[in-house]
Structure formats: C-alpha cells, structure tokens
Amino acid sequence: MEWKNIYRGLMMGASDVIPGVSGGTIAVLLGIYDRLIASINGLFSKEWKKHLGFLIPLGIGIAGAVLLLSRLIEWLFKDYPGPTQFFFLGLIIGILPYLFRQADVKANFKVNHYILLIIGAVIVSGMVFLHESEGVVIEEFTLSTYVLLFFSGFIASAAMILPGISGSFILLVMGVYATVISAISNLQLTIIAVVGFGIVLGILTMSKLIHYFFKHYRSGTFALIIGLVIGSIVVVFPGWPESTPFLLLSVVTFAGGLFVAYVLGRVEYKE
Template sequence: MEWKNIYRGMLMGASDVIPGVSGGTIAVLLGIYDRLIAAINGIFSKDWKKQLGFLIPLAIGVGTAILLLSRLIEWLFEHYAGPTQFFFLGLIIGILPYLFHQADAKSTFHTKHFVLLVIGAILIGSMVFLQPDEPAVIKDITMSTYILLFFSGFIASSAMILPGISGSFMLLLIGVYPTIIGAISNLRLDILAVTGVGILIGIVVMSKIINFFLSNYRIGTFALVIGLVIGSIAVVFPGWPTTTSLLFLSIGAFAIGLFVAYILGRVEYTD
C-alpha cells in the first residue's frame, strides 16, 4: 500500500468540495496524474493488486477529506471565499514551473504542442463566463431525482478527472451541488450511494479515454493538460479584494499557496 497517497487524496478531496478547483488539477500538481489514470485502468488487469495498493490509500484520503473538511471548506468558502481561492491560485501558479519541467517542455514541445496548450487554456478559461445561480436543496426526493443524481455524479466525475474542470462547478451548473453537499454533511446514505455509483462509473469511463491519449499521444496530452491547468487560473481567480484587510489576507493566502507549491514541488518532483 502506498500510504503516502492518503495525504495526496486529502488534498484532492478538499479541492473537489470547492466549485472552480479540480481534483484532477491537484493530481497534476502532485505529479501523480498519469499514474492515477493508469491505476484506474489497471484495476481489471493482472496487476490489480498493485493498482489497488495505489488507489485505496488515495480513496481513503479523498473520502476522509470530503467527510471531515466539507463543513470547514463550506465555512471558509462562505466567509473567506476570496482568500481561499487566492490560496489555490498560489498553489496552481507556484507549481507550473515543475509541470513544465516534468514534461521536459524545452526539449519535447513543438509548435503543435503549444497550440494544444493554448487551446486547453482557452477552453477552461472560458468557463469563467459561466455564472450559475446558486440552486436550492432538493427536498422532495423521487425516482427522477435519483436518476438526476446518478447522471450528475457521472458527469461531475468525468469533469473531476480532467485537470482544470471542477466537478463541483459542474454540479452547480446541473443544480444539485447544495443537495449533495447537504447529503455529505447529514449522511444521507441514499443520495450518497446513488451519486457515488455515478461517480465511480464516470471515473472508469473517462480514465479509459484519457489513458488512450496518454498511451498514444503522450506529449500532446501533457501539453493539453498543462493548458487546462493554466486556464483554471482564470476560473479560480475571485477578483481583486475590495478592502485593505481582505487584500492583506488574500496576499497572505496566496503566499502560503506558493510556499505549499514549492514544498510539493520539492517532495513530489525531485528525488
């Protein structure tokens, strides 16, 4: 078991609670994205024990973070949304040099790869123009609601595994985000089970698609992934603080994000 993945999973789980921040982005930042995709695809292979040794600690970390930190993240997002987003902004910007280093961009990137990078950045950056209204919690749970929750989980997990695309943001667009967050806080097992099945199936299906491109077009896929991460900067950026105290708080949060990115870079990207 790769128990180190518990803390990695906790970072991914905490980010997945926040609309605009992608667990896939965090996986890229941690340097485990391609390993994650390969592990999900390898569950049904002869090396399934090895893949589970990677995935189980990661899943424990994700689940723990979502259960324990969902209320904290909700509170931070409600009362200190700007500084919280500035922290993730610092994290994303701070780790970008390591991503380019990991991809060996100086040697491997050609014009077509930079075009893919720009396309990825524009694709995700354009999501900043989507401003979904905050939906209400669904209280009257019917069979059609369960069907909606299943497909919401499928769509959100497909987005979750793509860097730069926030699963929580997709849930907001669909209109079920408060319902699912409320189910996590109040342990509504029926809602969690139906949504969870959709999430699992979505992760498996999307990982197979991504694995195909990583296996056959590795450098191009990395270029696109880095572009998706760069584009997420525009989505995460909350706007400039309106008060002096909030400005200093946001600068501090951004600096902490940069520092955490530096530490992660030293730990995850250098031997």
C-alpha cells in the same frame, strides 16, 4: 500500500468540495496524475493488487476529506472565499514550472503542442461564462430526481478527473451542488450512493480515454493538461478583494499557496 497517498487524497478531496478547484489539478500538482489514470485502468489487469495499493490510501484520503472537511471547506468558502481561492491560485501558479520541467517542454513541444496548450487554456477559462446555479436543497425525491443526481455525478466526475475542470463547478451549473453538499454533511446515504455510483462510472469511463491518449500521444496530452491547468487560473481567480484586511489576507494565503507548491515541487517532482 502507499500510505502517503492518504495526505494526497486529503488534498484532492478538500479541493473537490470547492467550486472552481479540480481534484485532477491537485493530482497534477502532486505529480501523481499519470499514475492515478494508469492505476484506475489497471484495476482490470493482472496487476490489480498493485494498483489497489496505490488507490485505496488515496481513496481513504479523498473520502476522509469530503466527509470530515466538507463543513470546514464550506465555512472557508462562505466566509473567506477570496483568501481561500487565492491559496489555491498560489498552488496552481507555483507548480507550473515543475510541470513544464516534467513535460520537458523545450525538447518535446512543437507548434501543434502549443496549439493544444492554448486550446486547453481557452476551454477551461471559458467556463467562467457558464451560468452557476447552486439552487436550493432538494427535499422531495422522485425517480427523475435520482436520475438527475446520477448523471450529475457522472458528468461531474468525468470533468473532475480532467485537470482544471472542477466537478463541484459542474454540480453548481447543474443546480444540485447544495443538495449534494447537504447530503454529505448530513450523511444521507441514499443520495450519496446514487451520486457516488455516477461518480465511479464517470471516473472509469474518462480514465480509459485519458489513458489511451497518454499511451499514444504523451506530449500532446501533457500539452493539453498544462493548458487546462493554466486555464484554471482564470476560473479560480476570485477578483481583487475590496477591503484592505481581506486584500492582505489574500496576499498571505497566495504566498502560502506558492510556498506549499514549492515544497510539493521539491518533494513530488524530485529527480
């Protein structure tokens, strides 16, 4: 068991609660994205025990963060949205040099790779124009409601596993974010199970697709992923705070994000 994956899972789970921040992005920041994809696909191979050793601690961390930190993240996002997002902005910007180094951009990237990078950045940054609808908490549940929640989980998780695309943001767009967060906070197991089933199927489906491209078009896939991460800067950027105290706090949290990125880069991307 790779127990240090628990802290990685905590970071991924905490980020997944925040609209605009992707758990896939955090996996890239932590240097485990390709292993994550390979391990999910490896569950159906002869080496499934080895992959479980990677995924179980990660899953414990993610579940722990979602269950234990959802209220804290909700509070931070509600009362200090700017500084909170500036922290993640610092994380994303700070880790980019390590991503370029890992992809060995100078040696491997050609014109078509830069085009893919730009396409990825445009796709994610364009999400800022999507209509967000947090909506009210659904209180009456019918079959159609559960179908909506299932497909919301499926689509959100398929997006979630892609760097730069926030699963929570997709839930916002689909109008079920408030319902899902409320269900997690109040342990409404039926709703959690329906959404969770959709999430599992979405992750399995998308991971197979990504694994294929990693295996056959590694540099191109890396280029697209870097583009997705760069595009997420536009999505996460909350705008400049209007008050001086919040501006100063945002500067501090941004610097904190850069520092954490530096530490992660030294630890997770060490040669």
